[in-house]
Amino acid sequence: xxxxxxINSFPKLLNAxxxxxxxxxxxxxxxxxxxLGFAILxxxxxxxxxxxxxxxxxxxxxxxxxxxxxxxxxxxxxIEYLRTTILWVVLKEPYWCAIIAFSLNTGxxxxxxxxxxxxTIKPGYLEAGRSLGIPSxxxxxxxxxxxxxxxxxxxxxxxxxxxxxxxxxxxxxTLMDLTGVAKYIISTTFKPVEVFIxxxxxxxxxxxxxxxxIKYLEKKxxxxx
Amino acid sequence: MELLYFGDKGWGDELFFATLMTIAVSITAxxxxxxxxxxxxxxxxxxxxxxxxxxxxxxxxxRGVPELLVIYLFFFGGSGxxxxxxxxFGYNDYIEINAFLTGSFSIGIxxxxxxxxxxxxxLQSIDKGQFEAAKxxxxxxxxxxxxxxxxxxxRLAIPNLSNVWQITxxxxxxxxxxxxxxxxxxxYIAAGSTRxxxxxxxxxxxxxxxxxxxxxxxxxxxxxxxxxxx
Numbered sequence: 471x472x473x474x475x476x477i478n479s480f481p482k483l484l485n486a487x488x489x490x491x492x493x494x495x496x497x498x499x500x501x502x503x504x505x506l507g508f509a510i511l512x513x514x515x516x517x518x519x520x521x522x523x524x525x526x527x528x529x530x531x532x533x534x535x536x537x538x539x540x541x542x543x544x545x546x547x548x549i550e551y552l553r554t555t556i557l558w559v560v561l562k563e564p565y566w567c568a569i570i571a572f573s574l575n576t577g578x579x580x581x582x583x584x585x586x587x588x589x590t591i592k593p594g595y596l597e598a599g600r601s602l603g604i605p606s607x608x609x610x611x612x613x614x615x616x617x618x619x620x621x622x623x624x625x626x627x628x629x630x631x632x633x634x635x636x637x638x639x640x641x642x643x644t645l646m647d648l649t650g651v652a653k654y655i656i657s658t659t660f661k662p663v664e665v666f667i668x669x670x671x672x673x674x675x676x677x678x679x680x681x682x683x684i685k686y687l688e689k690k691x692x693x694x695x
Numbered sequence: 696m697e698l699l700y701f702g703d704k705g706w707g708d709e710l711f712f713a714t715l716m717t718i719a720v721s722i723t724a725x726x727x728x729x730x731x732x733x734x735x736x737x738x739x740x741x742x743x744x745x746x747x748x749x750x751x752x753x754x755x756x757x758r759g760v761p762e763l764l765v766i767y768l769f770f771f772g773g774s775g776x777x778x779x780x781x782x783x784f785g786y787n788d789y790i791e792i793n794a795f796l797t798g799s800f801s802i803g804i805x806x807x808x809x810x811x812x813x814x815x816x817x818l819q820s821i822d823k824g825q826f827e828a829a830k831x832x833x834x835x836x837x838x839x840x841x842x843x844x845x846x847x848x849x850r851l852a853i854p855n856l857s858n859v860w861q862i863t864x865x866x867x868x869x870x871x872x873x874x875x876x877x878x879x880x881x882x883y884i885a886a887g888s889t890r891x892x893x894x895x896x897x898x899x900x901x902x903x904x905x906x907x908x909x910x911x912x913x914x915x916x917x918x919x920x921x922x923x924x925x
Contacts, residue, residue: 528904529900529904532861532903532904532907532908533865533900533903533904533907534865534866534868534869534879534903535865536868536869536871536879537868537879537896537899537900537903538900540879540882540883540892540896540899541892541893541896541897541900544886544892544893544896545892545893545896545897546893547892548890548891548892548893549893631758631759634761635759635760635761635762636761637761638761638762638763638764639763639869641763642763642872649761649763649764649767652764652767653763653767656767656771657771660771660775662767662768662770662771662772662775663768663772666764666767666768666772669764670756670759670760670764673759673760673761673764674755674756674759674760677759678759
């Protein structure tokens, strides 16, 4: 055990954790909007729209995240036309490519979580709201959304933890996130166990925090339905 | 399309064998995972606090740490550990362990943590009366476990195990960082030499979709077979 290496690498790894957290938070926020959008499309009565939303979530859930990042980072740059548009400013940065891939991926999982949450809302609540003459927009924001949040919290908490682990793939497109820096230190010092303990410890600490925040929220939203 | 021709002209045969490699790694990893699950599920259900904490540590650490980090640990640490043992016996040359074994072992440990949780959940949701009845009727241990508990457990576990299979199948793409030529690595090589990454990575995505789709069909059949009793 090389304790000195562990102490020396800790600040470097902690610094890299900032990038991991940035990637995680930005892609979770974007993913939530994408997920909500596709969940609403999934509940549409139009078969074509429904199939489209299902196809999206099927493709993103059925392929590895690594493939998705590689298609976006290495693949899209190949299209000559894209290089001339304003999109290229975003797509040439590995940081944004990773964020796009993560958001689309977590969006697919989130849409499934939200859809099942919306579908488990008892129709009686909506009927009650409608018969009281509440406008459908308010039924959506004041009745459907709070119940859906409560229903989807446990599954969404898992998704956040999966996404935290997913951000490690950013290191494959040259980003120096926590895993990227850990790999760099391992390959220069050849002390995998020590670095694994420190980096893994940081990841476990983050998982622990997320787990407890979700638990707290579950309590807060734990009203009876 | 000619990029996919079989033989020297295209990458068809290479990708075909890479797909077989992905399937082989996934199945091996799944089996290694079952072995780990068989070892750790009893620990997680044990009343002994020490054994219990070992079981919990395994599932918590593996499920809380990114797969890539676990793979790096075994990739860089595996040959180091073996070389250390070899150096005790006076062998000081570089030893490289097979990428297939390192890969299946690291993915197997990850998949084992998920399988452990599945088996624990399934065992816990079997009606307590079943255990008691089997004991009261004086069945021997073999019948008790293989004829009474296991079939009921499998029925509850199979839907979740097919999720674990999906996760394992997708995780194998990460072994490409160790140089094992599976779908992802082969697409990387092909994309590099033809300068057509968009096509090859999209094709890799199609291959993964086919694998997940076909395996889900098979597993759904298995699920209906085992849920007959309901």
